[in-house]
Amino acid sequence: MNQSLRSIRLLLVDDNPMMISGLKMLLRQEAGIYICGDAPNGKEALEKLEYLDADIVITDINMPVMNGIELTAQIKIRFPLVQVIALTMYSDPIYVKDIMEAGASGYVLKNTSRAELREAIMLVAADNTYFNNEIAGSVLDAMLDFPKTKNNGFEESHLVTLTEREQSILQLSSEGHSLETISRKLALQLPTIEMCLKNIYRKTNTKNNKELLNYGKIHNLIRSTPA
Structure with missing residues (x-):
């Protein structure tokens, strides 16, 4: 829709x-x-x-x-x-x-x-x-039946999965794009991008962009891009 x-x-x-x-x-x-x-x-x-x-x-x-x-x-x-x-x-x-x-x-x-x-x-x-x-x-x-281990300050949970849209937002954010730019690139309204990002924070138990990007790198959620 x-x-x-x-x-x-x-x-x-x-x-x-x-x-x-x-x-x-x-x-x-x-x-x-x-x-x-x-x-x-x-x-x-x-x-x-x-x-x-x-x-x-x-x-x-x-x-x-x-x-x-x-x-x-x-x-x-x-x-x-x-x-x-x-x-x-x-x-x-x-x-x-x-x-x-x-x-x-x-x-x-x-x-x-x-x-x-x-x-x-x-x-x-x-x-x-x-x-x-x-x-x-x-x-x-309740939904996790996996062991949790500490990894660089984050609790590792195998349930954390991102939708295709969330993955795209995380990837573009890791490349340094602003929310306005991400909105244009994905052809989505800015409030939708903001809500998706908030949902990513909730899923990954991170509080800000720095923590999120660190989490993404640790858990291989971010693809490396050519220099």
């Missing part, structure tokens, strides 16, 4: 009508986001996806008829281009692990701010993943 051409189309799925109503009020204030429909369970969501041109499904996990985990798995089979963000009250890593393994790209708690929910939507729409800050650490611990 090209964000510059149209709004991000959302399908909201939750068995609580008040939650659906609240989300509509919250997200309708956001530019570039359009709610194309809603459903009270996974079964009805799948039926609506047959005719609604949704980009992202935002779903609760615990619902009657078909829960969010089953819904996510079916979406990835039947509508592989549709992204899924879980929006739930559950912070238990086992729920995160199950729905991410089913194919979700984001996990946000229901007490999140409007700004953070928008950030999650924008990142997932740009083919990235997003974890709520409150659960990010426990999520990695």
